[in-house]
Amino acid sequence: MQEAENQVMRTVNDLMAFIQKRGYEPGERLPSERDLTERFSVGRGVIREALTFLEASRYIERKRNSGIYLTDGMDQVSLEALVLYSKVNIPxxxxxxxxxxxxxxxxxxxxxxxxxxxxxxxxxxxxxxxxxxxxxxxxxxxxxxxxxxxxxxxxxxxxxxxxxxxxxxxxxxxxxxxxxxxxxxxxxxxxxxxxxxxxxxxxxxxxxxxxxxxxxxxxxxxxxxxxxxxxxxxxxxxx
Structure with a gap:
């Protein structure tokens, strides 16, 4: 159980670092869940849990029948997301x-x-x-x-x-x-x-x-x- 949770949090950090490196803008659409699963070589369940965490932290937003989007700036994200920003060196x-x-x-x-x-x-x-x-x-x-x-x-x-x-x-x-x-x-x-x-x-x-x-x-x-x-x-x- 602990290892599974650690893998999810590692994936959360990897996702945030990827988004920062690629320079996605607030409101921009991100790769699909399937694309992210292939990119990070983890199970679909791990990606889904990582995205759920980021959505709960108000870092991303998932829109039904549309996709995954970066939220509209730091004023939207939670304190937990700001801590993650710091961990992956997002200014x-x-x-x-x-x-x-x-x-x-x-x-x-x-x-x-x-x-x-x-x-x-x-x-x-x-x-x-x-x-x-x-x-x-x-x-x-x-x-x-x-x-x-x-x-x-x-x-x-x-x-x-x-x-x-x-x-x-x-x-x-x-x-x-x-x-x-x-x-x-x-x-x-x-x-x-x-x-x-x-x-x-x-x-x-x-x-x-x-x-x-x-x-x-x-x-x-x-x-x-x-x-x-x-x-x-x-x-x-x-x-």
Missing amino acids: FDRRTIMDCMEVRKILEVQAIALACKRRTEADIETLRQNLRDTRETIEAGGSIAERDFEFHMAVFRAAQNDIFTRVVTPFYLMSRNRREDFFRDPKRGDASLAQHTAITAAIEARNVDLAVELMDRHIGRVEDHYLVSMGDASPAGTS
């Missing part, structure tokens, strides 16, 4: 990137306020361990992209709301490539560790106002980076 447009960062910031600021009120000693130890692991990664000359992901997920878990964590996870998964690019600069790793350390101390002290302020500034620095990279702003302190 996001500017609006999607900005919308994702805005929603992430709203969720993260709310989560840290709850974390201050609800965190347990186990949550604090998880955050402290992450800080230690991050320091070791930096000293070894590695990227802290994955450590950064783990830290922010730990903050969400400290809010003691499982739905909150489920809602935000796709935003972090779809930003994985951008996060890896951001942390290619070693100086950003050091700065992030210092900010995470201060955030952890604020959560431990249950200082809601300080924690919210620190998280808002922390995410704001990342937003500034992407605004500059998209040519929409000057680096902080230079404008």
Whole structure:
């Protein structure tokens, strides 16, 4: 059963990569189910399940007696489809990137306020361990992209709301490539560790106002980076 599910998801990724490589436009008709079965050398059932997944994600639309069509743009697709976009390196447009960062910031600021009120000693130890692991990664000359992901997920878990964590996870998964690019600069790793350390101390002290302020500034620095990279702003302190 697990292998069959893995084959379906591999086919989903292959289909999205194929559509991107061929340059299909929104609203354009895609090859038929039979053609796709032959192209990817998988069973008809696998292709059908992969297409069902993509349709449920609003990435494609199947029209009866007409065919399979690419949907009319990113504003139509689901969060799950956006995560898949990221996995197969399909670039996001500017609006999607900005919308994702805005929603992430709203969720993260709310989560840290709850974390201050609800965190347990186990949550604090998880955050402290992450800080230690991050320091070791930096000293070894590695990227802290994955450590950064783990830290922010730990903050969400400290809010003691499982739905909150489920809602935000796709935003972090779809930003994985951008996060890896951001942390290619070693100086950003050091700065992030210092900010995470201060955030952890604020959560431990249950200082809601300080924690919210620190998280808002922390995410704001990342937003500034992407605004500059998209040519929409000057680096902080230079404008």
